[in-house]
Amino acid sequence: MSTQQRTGDTIRFSEPPSIVEFGAVGGKKEGQGPLAAQFDLLFEENTFGEETWEKAESRLQRHCLDLTLKKAHCKPEQVNLLLGGDLQNQCTATAYTMRNVDVPFAGLYGACSTMAEAVGLAACFTAGGFADTVAALTSSHFCAAERQFRTPLTYGAKRTPTAQWTATASGCCIVKPQGDGPYVKAVTFGRVRDYEICDINNMGAAMAPAAAETILRYCADTGRTPADFDAVYTGDLGIVGSRLLAELLKKEGVALHNHKDCGLLLYDIDTQEVQAGGSGAGCSASVLAAHVLPMLRRKEHNRVLFLSTGALMSQITFLQGESIPGVAHLLELSSQREG
Amino acid sequence: MKLTPEEYDGLSKQASPKSKLLQDCLWAFGVGGAICLLGEILRQSYLAKGFTLTDASTMASVTLIVISAVTTSLGWYQRLAAKAGAGTLVPITGFANSVVSPAIEFKSEGYVPGVGAKMFLIAGPVIVYGLAASAVWGVIYCFIRTL
Numbered sequence: 280m281s282t283q284q285r286t287g288d289t290i291r292f293s294e295p296p297s298i299v300e301f302g303a304v305g306g307k308k309e310g311q312g313p314l315a316a317q318f319d320l321l322f323e324e325n326t327f328g329e330e331t332w333e334k335a336e337s338r339l340q341r342h343c344l345d346l347t348l349k350k351a352h353c354k355p356e357q358v359n360l361l362l363g364g365d366l367q368n369q370c371t372a373t374a375y376t377m378r379n380v381d382v383p384f385a386g387l388y389g390a391c392s393t394m395a396e397a398v399g400l401a402a403c404f405t406a407g408g409f410a411d412t413v414a415a416l417t418s419s420h421f422c423a424a425e426r427q428f429r430t431p432l433t434y435g436a437k438r439t440p441t442a443q444w445t446a447t448a449s450g451c452c453i454v455k456p457q458g459d460g461p462y463v464k465a466v467t468f469g470r471v472r473d474y475e476i477c478d479i480n481n482m483g484a485a486m487a488p489a490a491a492e493t494i495l496r497y498c499a500d501t502g503r504t505p506a507d508f509d510a511v512y513t514g515d516l517g518i519v520g521s522r523l524l525a526e527l528l529k530k531e532g533v534a535l536h537n538h539k540d541c542g543l544l545l546y547d548i549d550t551q552e553v554q555a556g557g558s559g560a561g562c563s564a565s566v567l568a569a570h571v572l573p574m575l576r577r578k579e580h581n582r583v584l585f586l587s588t589g590a591l592m593s594q595i596t597f598l599q600g601e602s603i604p605g606v607a608h609l610l611e612l613s614s615q616r617e618g
Numbered sequence: 619m620k621l622t623p624e625e626y627d628g629l630s631k632q633a634s635p636k637s638k639l640l641q642d643c644l645w646a647f648g649v650g651g652a653i654c655l656l657g658e659i660l661r662q663s664y665l666a667k668g669f670t671l672t673d674a675s676t677m678a679s680v681t682l683i684v685i686s687a688v689t690t691s692l693g694w695y696q697r698l699a700a701k702a703g704a705g706t707l708v709p710i711t712g713f714a715n716s717v718v719s720p721a722i723e724f725k726s727e728g729y730v731p732g733v734g735a736k737m738f739l740i741a742g743p744v745i746v747y748g749l750a751a752s753a754v755w756g757v758i759y760c761f762i763r764t765l
Contacts (some may be wrong), residue, residue: 330726331726332726333726426723426724430719430740431719431720431722431723431724431739431740432693432696432719432723433690433691433693433695433696433715433718433719433722433723434696434699434715434716434719434720434723434740435690435695435696435698435699435700435702435706435707435712435715435716435719436696436699436700436707437642437699437700437701437702437703438700439637440634440635440636440637440638441634441635474621474623474626474627474630475623475626475627476626476627476630481630481634484630484633484634488619488621488626491619492619495619518635519630519633519634519635522633523629523630523633526629526633527619527621527629530619530621531619552700555635
């Protein structure tokens with residue numbers, strides 16, 4: 280542990296752990312999006328053969344975990360810890376998945392930021408020598424989220440242009456202390472930021488300050504700038520949050536020209552009627568596993584920053600008029616172990 | 619970051635795309651008008667069949683409610699509403715949709731705590747405040763009438 284370095288909020292690994300395998304599973308709309316060909320598995324039917332949306336999400340996660348373990352030639356009993364979460368109340372999608380997986384499980388809730396949180400913690404566990412194999416698994420399901428946070432699916436409501444579409448998707452990463460990469464070089468866990476945005480249909484605006492804060496802290500801690508990377512991925516700020524992030528960083532004197540947002544990569548926002556873009560704990564997770572990590576593995580990217588952003592409200596706090604706190608966790612990912 | 623919530627509010631308003639007001643209004647006008655026209659056609663056809671004016675009006679409303687319930691359960695009403703907005707919300711079909719959609723949605727939680735309790739999740743406040751307002755107006759009317 281003493282060989283790891285922590286500067287400010289950023290943990291830099293002297294021996295960076297490796298994301299040895301990853302998998303992404305999506306639903307119908309994700310299968311019609313620009314990243315369809317990069318998913319490991321896509322379903323035409325969002326029920327995934329289950330009776331309820333909640334069970335469907337657990338089934339989606341199970342498919343994702345199973346196929347990722349299979350790709351990694353890893354048996355469930357070899358996994359020392361699974362870190363996972365979802366958007367359902369009390370994180371039940373993941374807990375119910377884990378009923379049938381005999382692996383130690385720690386549930387996480389970071390809303391849409393859960394994947395970076397899970398991979399960041401998995402990197403700490405493996406680099407610290409506390410685990411040899413850690414799985415990070417998150418998901419979201421449009422139908423389960425919609426009925427929990429908004430209105431029934433068949434209710435005739437018009438979505439505002441700033442609303443985001445919860446992805447029906449799951450992503451999984453297997454993290455080990457050694458491997459062929461991609462590598463987690465550093466992690467910055469974010470601080471909660473609340474700039475008094477109260478509109479539940481404008482989560483991008485609620486989360487952008489948290490993303491800006493985490494990037495600024497990472498830059499201050501490491502002396503690097505976004506320009507030092509091939510790309511800065513955020514998930515999922517959408518159109519509104521992406522504009523605001525660029526604006527906020529500009530005000531702080533940091534240029535952001537290589538920014539890509541998972542919520543805008545997963546769907547074609549011009550044709551798929553997702554308003555401001557995708558969101559959900561499965562959005563950044565699936566884009567990470569289907570798009571970002573494969574690009575690092577193919578060396579099309581050498582170094583990227585990957586942030587997952589979460590809006591940490593509930594239906595109750597929203598109805599009580601509370602503003603929406605945001606959080607963003609950052610991973611520095613590299614195709615090379617050294618350098 | 620040195621930014622006040624007020625400053626951020628300004629930035630956020632600038633960054634947020636606005637609703638296409640004219641297009642939305644035209645959709646609402648067209649679809650809402652079409653639903654009302656359908657109601658009138660129904661009423662006239664019931665009248666033509668020999669129903670009294672009161673019965674024909676009630677039958678037209680009931681028919682619209684049935685059409686809304688069926689199209690809601692088929693998932694068509696929401697697809698139209700996504701474009702039509704207030705055009706599908708304001709007519710009686712919107713009210714039927716707001717009752718039928720939670721009834722379908724919460725069936726998985728059982729007939730009593732699910733369907734029974736959640737059916738009026740959206741329509742409930744309309745009924746409560748509608749009744750309260752009519753009671754208040756009733757009292758006011760009682761005094762006005764004597765003037």
